[in-house]
Amino acid sequence: MAAALLERLGLALVTMIIIVVVVFFALELMPGDACSVNLGRGASDSMLAACQKRLGLDQPPLWRFAAWAGDILTGDLGISMQRERPIAEIVGWRLRNTLILAGVTAAIGIPLALGLGVLAGLNPDGPLDMTISGIAIFAMTVPEFISGTLMILLFSVILGWAAGVVTIGYKAPALDLLKASILPAATLIFILAAHILRMVRASVIEVMQSDFVQMARLKGVPRRRMILHHVVPNTLLPAISIIGLTMAWLLGGVVIVESVFNFPGLGRLAVDAVADQDLPLVQAIALLFGFIYVLTNLGADLLALTLNPRLRARRR
Amino acid sequence: MTTSAPLLEVENLQVGGEGFLVVGKVSLTIGQGESLGIAGESGSGKSTLLLSLMGMMRPGLQAIGGSVRLNGSPMLGQSDAALASVRGGKIALIPQNAATALNPSRRIGAQIDEALVLHSALGKRERSGRVLDLLGRVRLPEPAMIARRYPHELSGGQVQRAAIAMALAGQPEVLLLDEPTTGLDVTTQSALLDLLVDLRQRAKVGILCVSHDLGVLARLCDRIGVMYAGAMVEQGPLSVVLARPLHPYTQALVASIPRLGAAGLPLPIEGSPPSLFHLPSGCRFAPRCAFVQEACHTQRPELVLVAQDHKIACLRPNIAPAPASQRPATEFAKGAPLLSIQELSVGYPKQGLFARRAQKPVVEDVSFTLGRGEVLGLVGESGSGKSTILRAIAGLATPNTGQITLMSKGLAHPLAASAADRPLSQLRAIQLIFQNPDASLNPRHRVLDLLAQPLMLYGQVPRSELRAKATDLLGEVRLGAATLDRMPAQLSGGERQRVAIARAFAAGPDLLLCDEITTALDVSVQAAVLALIRDLARKHDVAAIFVSHDLAVVRSIADRIAVLHNGRIVEINDAQALCARPVHPYTKKLISSVLDIPA
Numbered sequence: 001m002a003a004a005l006l007e008r009l010g011l012a013l014v015t016m017i018i019i020v021v022v023v024f025f026a027l028e029l030m031p032g033d034a035c036s037v038n039l040g041r042g043a044s045d046s047m048l049a050a051c052q053k054r055l056g057l058d059q060p061p062l063w064r065f066a067a068w069a070g071d072i073l074t075g076d077l078g079i080s081m082q083r084e085r086p087i088a089e090i091v092g093w094r095l096r097n098t099l100i101l102a103g104v105t106a107a108i109g110i111p112l113a114l115g116l117g118v119l120a121g122l123n124p125d126g127p128l129d130m131t132i133s134g135i136a137i138f139a140m141t142v143p144e145f146i147s148g149t150l151m152i153l154l155f156s157v158i159l160g161w162a163a164g165v166v167t168i169g170y171k172a173p174a175l176d177l178l179k180a181s182i183l184p185a186a187t188l189i190f191i192l193a194a195h196i197l198r199m200v201r202a203s204v205i206e207v208m209q210s211d212f213v214q215m216a217r218l219k220g221v222p223r224r225r226m227i228l229h230h231v232v233p234n235t236l237l238p239a240i241s242i243i244g245l246t247m248a249w250l251l252g253g254v255v256i257v258e259s260v261f262n263f264p265g266l267g268r269l270a271v272d273a274v275a276d277q278d279l280p281l282v283q284a285i286a287l288l289f290g291f292i293y294v295l296t297n298l299g300a301d302l303l304a305l306t307l308n309p310r311l312r313a314r315r316r
Numbered sequence: 317m318t319t320s321a322p323l324l325e326v327e328n329l330q331v332g333g334e335g336f337l338v339v340g341k342v343s344l345t346i347g348q349g350e351s352l353g354i355a356g357e358s359g360s361g362k363s364t365l366l367l368s369l370m371g372m373m374r375p376g377l378q379a380i381g382g383s384v385r386l387n388g389s390p391m392l393g394q395s396d397a398a399l400a401s402v403r404g405g406k407i408a409l410i411p412q413n414a415a416t417a418l419n420p421s422r423r424i425g426a427q428i429d430e431a432l433v434l435h436s437a438l439g440k441r442e443r444s445g446r447v448l449d450l451l452g453r454v455r456l457p458e459p460a461m462i463a464r465r466y467p468h469e470l471s472g473g474q475v476q477r478a479a480i481a482m483a484l485a486g487q488p489e490v491l492l493l494d495e496p497t498t499g500l501d502v503t504t505q506s507a508l509l510d511l512l513v514d515l516r517q518r519a520k521v522g523i524l525c526v527s528h529d530l531g532v533l534a535r536l537c538d539r540i541g542v543m544y545a546g547a548m549v550e551q552g553p554l555s556v557v558l559a560r561p562l563h564p565y566t567q568a569l570v571a572s573i574p575r576l577g578a579a580g581l582p583l584p585i586e587g588s589p590p591s592l593f594h595l596p597s598g599c600r601f602a603p604r605c606a607f608v609q610e611a612c613h614t615q616r617p618e619l620v621l622v623a624q625d626h627k628i629a630c631l632r633p634n635i636a637p638a639p640a641s642q643r644p645a646t647e648f649a650k651g652a653p654l655l656s657i658q659e660l661s662v663g664y665p666k667q668g669l670f671a672r673r674a675q676k677p678v679v680e681d682v683s684f685t686l687g688r689g690e691v692l693g694l695v696g697e698s699g700s701g702k703s704t705i706l707r708a709i710a711g712l713a714t715p716n717t718g719q720i721t722l723m724s725k726g727l728a729h730p731l732a733a734s735a736a737d738r739p740l741s742q743l744r745a746i747q748l749i750f751q752n753p754d755a756s757l758n759p760r761h762r763v764l765d766l767l768a769q770p771l772m773l774y775g776q777v778p779r780s781e782l783r784a785k786a787t788d789l790l791g792e793v794r795l796g797a798a799t800l801d802r803m804p805a806q807l808s809g810g811e812r813q814r815v816a817i818a819r820a821f822a823a824g825p826d827l828l829l830c831d832e833i834t835t836a837l838d839v840s841v842q843a844a845v846l847a848l849i850r851d852l853a854r855k856h857d858v859a860a861i862f863v864s865h866d867l868a869v870v871r872s873i874a875d876r877i878a879v880l881h882n883g884r885i886v887e888i889n890d891a892q893a894l895c896a897r898p899v900h901p902y903t904k905k906l907i908s909s910v911l912d913i914p915a
Contacts, residue, residue, distance in 0.1 A: 210416070211411065211413065211416040211417045212416065212417055212418055212419045212420070214372075214417075215409075215411055215417040215418070216419070217372065217396055217403070218370055218372060218403050218404065218408075218409045218411075219403060219404035219408075219430070219431055219434070219482070219486075220399070220400040220401060220402065220403035220404035220405060220431075220434050220435065220486070221400070221404075221430065221434065222396075222397065222400050222434075223396065223397070229419075229422070229430070230419050230422075233419075233421045233422070234419065234420065234421050237421060308421070309420075309421060309466040309468070309469075310420060310421075310466070310468055
């Protein structure tokens with residue numbers, strides 16, 4: 001058990017180091033640097049040289065990498081070119097906002113997906129399953145920017161229940177952001193739940209045909225108890241890693257959904273940073289996304305490891 | 317025999333689906349303390365019969381006629397909810413494979429406790445005491461520790477005991493056993509059967525046990541019913557039926573069982589059971605019956621009393637009992653040496669990112685020699701290393717130490733550790749046949765393609781002659797030329813194993829490695845495969861190493877037997893001498909665990 005835990009942690013650490021290296025050198029390979037991009041074509045050689053000296057861009061790449069990586073270890077993400085403020089400060093608030101959005105999505109989306117998945121799987125090909133699975137497949141195929149726009153059309157333009165676009169700033173109190181995140185979260189849930197419930201449904205169908213469910217029937221276990229004690233636990237365990245993957249995959253969706261709804265989170269910041277050609281900021285956000293991806297999957301792995309007795313034993 | 321009212325009464329039960337019957341008109345009763353065995357090969361309908369006794373039907377099946385009554389109340393056509401209090405209570409099932417029949421994510425104790433919650437009025441504390449009682453009753457060591465384990469943390473024998481404890485939790489009056497010891501080692505099987513016999517005598521429950529293994533039934537049951545293609549063909553006291561079977565199928569079945577006490581090969585039953593969709597209009601066994609008459613093809617026989625308490629379904633009830641004879645052993649003259657193994661040790665490295673240390677060897681210090689044309693039997697329980705020895709000889713497992721030498725044309729050739737480093741002539745010389753032909757034959761290749769590969773690779777057979785050569789090979793394994801264009805899925809299990817054997821012989825080998833090749837087959841088919849291997853080995857002067865967990869099977873085919881225990885050969889001797897005069901205590905234990913049927 002301890003060895004398996006160490007192995008997962010070690011792998012996660014190695015992955016994060018690889019991300020740091022790749023993010024740095026990918027931007028390094030691009031033509032131009034932060035100064036030439038920022039100052040534009042009209043910049044004189046002396047202005048460029050001064051800027052490069054100020055940012056330390058005149059140093060050799062390996063040296064700069066070492067300095068940058070060292071700063072990251074101390075939590076210093078560098079200085080934004082356009083905004084001329086520490087990146088950690090800009091990113092910090094946005095990260096909070098995105099976590100609120102992701103939290104609302106997960107808190108509603110995951111239980112919803114599990115419940116619907118079990119319901120669909122218990123009556124495969126029945127009318128309930130047809131409805132649930134039909135909507136899920138629709139949700140999976142429609143891209144976020146279309147489902148998001150449809151949400152705005154339905155809930156704010158036609159029904160007028162919620163504001164279509166978020167107008168509050170990124171430093172707004174958490175409660176306001178919670179309210180503002182309802183429609184974006186609904187869009188994300190639409191897709192997230194669809195993926196998870198399809199997987200849970202398949203898993204329930206498989207478990208229902210297993211020897212131990214037949215044995216439970218022959219043991220006289222009533223249907224309700226059989227579902228709660230024998231079917232659901234064995235369905236949820238494999239679902240955990242899928243939930244982890246889907247949550248991490250959600251990052252891509254966040255970028256688009258935040259842009260559609262003008263939600264002041266990390267995703268929109270990423271789009272803005274690219275548009276502004278603010279290379280240090282892009283670098284920092286890419287790094288953060290990478291870390292979140294790794295940590296989410298690590299969390300799911302560790303949860304599965306603690307909950308699933310078979311996984312615990314496999315590596316013994 | 318008790319004369320009290322029967323606990324379980326089955327009358328003319330018919331189970332089937334659209335256009336086919338799985339169980340046809342079966343009647344039986346079980347009273348208090350009685351034990352009935354149902355014997356039959358795969359597809360005989362015995363498992364479907366067993367499930368329907370608990371009111372359960374597999375998807376696509378339903379009860380078409382007849383009745384099942386437990387203590388007078390009907391079991392058929394009831395909902396799960398209506399049967400919930402009876403199932404696991406008055407009537408309980410011990411499943412075939414407890415490892416998959418127990419919930420993998422709940423502790424053993426919790427699963428037994430659940431049966432008590434459902435079928436007893438005990439409080440929480442009394443229940444946990446009862447769980448430990450039950451685990452102790454099935455003789456599991458340290459019940460408190462076992463109760464906290466998950467199913468995958470126990471050995472095969474232990475899980476099976478836990479499943480028995482779970483079945484006993486509801487204090488059943490009738491216990492149904494579905495192949496209760498299949499897949500277990502012989503010594504574990506023997507201990508479990510002792511336990512079941514003991515439970516039966518003490519608890520006075522009625523037992524119905526379904527098995528393909530007549531030895532298991534002989535140990536456990538007083539009465540027996542023999543099923544063929546969904547119908548009961550013979551019913552009576554077990555000792556009478558097995559010693560003097562009257563129905564031609566029972567006679568053939570009994571003769572197809574390898575016996576430790578008799579030299580020579582068991583007799584196969586020719587042909588294969590009918591498809592459930594196209595049952596013969598007359599007697600279902602008629603197409604394979606040695607005593608068939610014209611009437612057998614048109615009239616369907618009913619079970620009739622032919623002796624006291626002894627019924628058979630045959631139109632010729634006056635058949636003289638055929639002596640259950642075996643094919644005499646053929647003498648073997650030891651040829652020149654072919655294979656020599658010196659001090660072989662094999663271990664598997666442990667896989668993992670941070671752990672790459674070698675494990676304790678699976679095979680340790682094994683040495684033996686094999687003569688040309690000799691059949692050596694390797695017996696041992698699971699984990700004894702018998703398959704690993706075969707893998708090392710075939711070049712699939714790398715030895716830690718030791719030398720494997722192949723003799724050809726008077727010269728000794730040390731074999732490279734990995735098959736990839738061996739020349740074609742050595743690869744041709746050693747051919748492997750696997751346990752499960754479903755997995756070893758490529759499902760997307762026709763039989764012709766399967767045979768063509770070794771013919772072209774090793775024999776340089778030109779394309780134009782492939783078909784003729786392959787037809788010859790199929791003839792050797794007694795399959796018709798029509799099989800050439802079939803896919804493996806279109807063949808029966810026995811036919812597939814014959815194709816695998818033909819493929820091995822296509823290479824023109826000097827040595828056959830047979831890894832539990834009859835384990836997945838019915839006894840009557842096993843007898844045919846044993847005869848085939850034996851005949852072909854003799855005819856082509858091919859040596860064979862025949863690996864099996866079943867000493868009686870090995871005894872029937874091998875010239876010499878090596879007994880493996882914990883990776884070491886504990887005894888090696890002439891087959892007849894080893895079985896008659898075992899020396900090592902482990903060999904004695906194996907021999908005493910073999911379930912012989914009464915003669």
